[in-house]
Amino acid sequence: MNKKDIIICRCEDINLEQIHDLLDQGYTTIEDIKRLLRIGMGPCQGKTCGLLLQQEIARYLKCKTEEVALPKIRPLVTGVKLKAIVEGTKDER
Amino acid sequence: MNANIVIIGAGISGTAIAYYLAAKGMKDIVVVDKGYLTNGATGRCGAGIRQQWATKMNCIMAKKSVEFYEKANQTLKYPGDIEFKQEGYLIVAVTPEEDAQFSKNVELQNSLGIKSRKITKEEAKEIVPHINTDMFISATFCPTDGHINPFKANDAFYQAAKRLGVSFYFHEAVQSIQTVNHKVVSVTTDKHTFETNKVVNAAGGFAHEIGLMAGVPIPVYPEKHEILVTEPIEKIQGPMVMSFGKNLYCQQVPQGSFVMGRGTPGALHNHDIESSWEFLDEMAKTVVAFLPVVGELRVIRQWAGSYNMSPDRQPILGTVDECEGFYVACGFSGHGFMFAPITGLLLSEIILNQPTSIDMTELCMNRFKNQKTIEVEKSVV
Numbered sequence: 513m514n515k516k517d518i519i520i521c522r523c524e525d526i527n528l529e530q531i532h533d534l535l536d537q538g539y540t541t542i543e544d545i546k547r548l549l550r551i552g553m554g555p556c557q558g559k560t561c562g563l564l565l566q567q568e569i570a571r572y573l574k575c576k577t578e579e580v581a582l583p584k585i586r587p588l589v590t591g592v593k594l595k596a597i598v599e600g601t602k603d604e605r
Numbered sequence: 606m607n608a609n610i611v612i613i614g615a616g617i618s619g620t621a622i623a624y625y626l627a628a629k630g631m632k633d634i635v636v637v638d639k640g641y642l643t644n645g646a647t648g649r650c651g652a653g654i655r656q657q658w659a660t661k662m663n664c665i666m667a668k669k670s671v672e673f674y675e676k677a678n679q680t681l682k683y684p685g686d687i688e689f690k691q692e693g694y695l696i697v698a699v700t701p702e703e704d705a706q707f708s709k710n711v712e713l714q715n716s717l718g719i720k721s722r723k724i725t726k727e728e729a730k731e732i733v734p735h736i737n738t739d740m741f742i743s744a745t746f747c748p749t750d751g752h753i754n755p756f757k758a759n760d761a762f763y764q765a766a767k768r769l770g771v772s773f774y775f776h777e778a779v780q781s782i783q784t785v786n787h788k789v790v791s792v793t794t795d796k797h798t799f800e801t802n803k804v805v806n807a808a809g810g811f812a813h814e815i816g817l818m819a820g821v822p823i824p825v826y827p828e829k830h831e832i833l834v835t836e837p838i839e840k841i842q843g844p845m846v847m848s849f850g851k852n853l854y855c856q857q858v859p860q861g862s863f864v865m866g867r868g869t870p871g872a873l874h875n876h877d878i879e880s881s882w883e884f885l886d887e888m889a890k891t892v893v894a895f896l897p898v899v900g901e902l903r904v905i906r907q908w909a910g911s912y913n914m915s916p917d918r919q920p921i922l923g924t925v926d927e928c929e930g931f932y933v934a935c936g937f938s939g940h941g942f943m944f945a946p947i948t949g950l951l952l953s954e955i956i957l958n959q960p961t962s963i964d965m966t967e968l969c970m971n972r973f974k975n976q977k978t979i980e981v982e983k984s985v986v
Contacts, residue, residue: 543641547648547756548685550860555836555905587880591836591903597889598900 520568521561523554531565535572542566542583552583555591608635608772610803610956611792613779613815616647617755617942618934619807620762621949622956624681627769629953634771635799637792639778643759646809649878649910650942651832651854651866653845655694655750656719659710659984662919662967663940664717666947669962673946674753682768683761687753688859692843694750695732696984697741697895699850704742710984711745721747733842735898741848750845752858755942762945779808782818782931789819789930805932805952810876810911812935821927824973825936826874827911830866831884835902837861846895847986853891854986855899863899865892868986878909912939918982920944922968923955932956933970938985 515529526549534545542565545551551565552558558565562582570577609631612619615638623636638644654674656667673680677687698704707723714721724746726738732746767773774797782804783791792799806823808815816823838861845856855865867888869881885907893900915921915936922934932955934948941948947962954961966972973979 539642541641543644547643548760553906555903557906586906586908587885588904588907591905593901593903594835594889594893595900597885597904598893601886601890 520564521549521551521554523556524550526551526561528568531568532572535569540569540573541581542569546583557586558583606797606799607633608799608801609633610635610805611799611801612636612805612807613792614638614645614807614809615642615763615773615775616645616807616809617759617762617945618809618937618948619805620759620766621945622805622807622934622952623766623771624762624769625949625953626956627766627771629957631957632770634766635774635801636766636771637774637777637779637794639776641775642763643756646910646913647755647759647942649832649908650755651856651864652752652755652858652942653694653750653854653856654689654753654943655747655845657694657696657710657714657721657745657747657750657984658982659706659713660919660980660982661713661717663982664714664719665963666920666944668717668719670944670946671749674758677758677761677946681761681765683764685757685760687758687761689751689753690859691749691751693732693746693748694845694847695729695744695746696847696849697729697744699741699848701742703850706983707743707745714747719747720749721745732844733846735841735896736846737895737897740851740895746844752845752856758942758945762949779815779818782815784819784928787820787928789928802930803932803956804930805934805956807934809935809941810913812913812933816933819928819931821925821931823921823933823935823970825913825915825921827876828872828874828914829869829877829909830912830939831869831880831888831907831909832864832866833885833888833904833907835863835899836905838902841898848895849984849986851891851895852986853895855892855896863902866986867891876911878911880907880909913941914938916973916981917979918985920948920968921970922948922951923965923970925970938982
């Protein structure tokens with residue numbers, strides 16, 4: 513199958529070829545690849561692509577999957593409307 | 606290992622300095638960073654580029670940097686795109702004091718060739734139709750301000766420097782700087798020792814600690830600032846909307862998300878960069894008051910980074926009296942990203958003993974010893 517047709521990150525529409533391009537250029541951490549491709553920065557926050565990318569890097573570096581560091585986990589767990597946060601704090605303080 | 610110079614920090618400042626030095630023919634340049642590319646303040650910044658400042662030096666540095674960034678893709682031969690979107694900064698005055706100060710700011714900016722202008726609430730609403738005009742008195746607008754993708758800009762300088770022969774060492778932390786008779790002789794990391802008589806401190810939030818390694822007390826400290834980003838939507842907002850008085854900046858980036866941030870009142874002077882719920886609460890309240898429609902957007906991520914604060918909120922650049930061969934590029938107070946091109950140029954000139962493009966009197970570390978009263982840049986969020 514053509515690497516261009518293998519979608520790794522659905523939120524940001526990133527395919528396997530783009531990832532291999534960066535790996536070939538020497539960007540071999542999830543943090544690097546995330547910032548240059550926006551992989552894992554969409555609404556699902558890497559819940560789908562994170563492990564796929566980790567496996568792909570491990571395969572490329574010929575190491576164990578768990579040796580590839582996962583990116584920093586950032587809040588929020590799920591998307592929340594700004595308006596809902598304002599309303600939720602109205603009666604406080 | 607021998608090096609002609611060791612640059613500490615591969616953020617936008619460090620990579621820009623490396624690029625300019627290499628482009629001018631310097632060999633054996635080493636850049637060391639304790640993390641991955643853009644792990645520090647560059648990759649955490651709000652991605653804004655502005656020239657609307659209240660001090661002359663900040664205005665000059667911002668304008669020269671914008672002129673570089675406009676052609677950066679070509680100059681740096683970047684295969685990607687730094688995504689420079691020039692749709693302006695709309696800065697709102699929320700008090701009569703700010704309104705008066707902004708008139709003076711525009712006068713200063715115009716005198717330096719920056720095309721900003723003072724505008725009414727009605728004019729502001731034409732530029733950002735969803736802004737709540739009850740929240741401010743007047744505004745200033747500069748159409749050539751805007752947005753750049755910090756990851757791509759940092760990568761562009763990095764790739765250009767690498768192509769010119771600069772050696773980069775990532776995931777490697779500087780542990781000590783050796784000096785003899787107040788002269789730099791070597792830099793030791795957790796993996797190497799580099800014999801060198803020149804060191805550049807471009808360590809961002811850690812600039813103070815790096816200074817102390819060479820016996821140089823730099824009057825800077827790190828301060829946490831937080832940001833959040835929403836889900837992407839179709840384009841509705843061109844400029845950055847900013848308020849100093851209400852502690853807010855908010856911009857829709859080219860990819861469609863809204864990126865917004867504010868300072869942390871009473872933030873401690875430390876390296877804390879954890880996200881907080883207090884920020885999320887205050888940010889939501891502030892942005893919904895100014896830009897009500899943005900309230901409909903979902904927050905998908907928040908993060909934080911360190912400003913490296915100087916006493917007058919202007920950067921500290923150049924040589925220091927305490928140690929020969931030790932150069933500083935720090936204290937940007939939240940604006941290192943937008944000043945990086947001029948920082949790279951000026952540091953390369955100082956290091957290579959060339960005449961500097963602008964007068965450095967108000968940017969060198971000595972200014973704090975000589976001045977009795979310090980003019981502080983107030984246009985900072």
